[in-house]
Amino acid sequence: MSRFVTESNKTIKEYLESNSVVFKIPLNQRKYSWKKEQVEQYWYDIKKNNGSIINVVKKKL
Helix, strand or coil: CCCCCCCCCCCCHHHHHHHCCCCCCCCHHCCCCCCHHHHHHHHHHHHCCCCCCCCCCCCCC
């Protein structure tokens, strides 16, 4: 069952270490693995864009 993530003051580390959070990885990405270069680029992108992620939910009227 999917659910929306709500605003929280939790850190990424807290989410990853939590027993109450389940991460579902799509079948097409299960065999994908990152090397050091991809991980470094990922963290760079997160730091660069920190705070600029906005979720919008549209309701039909």
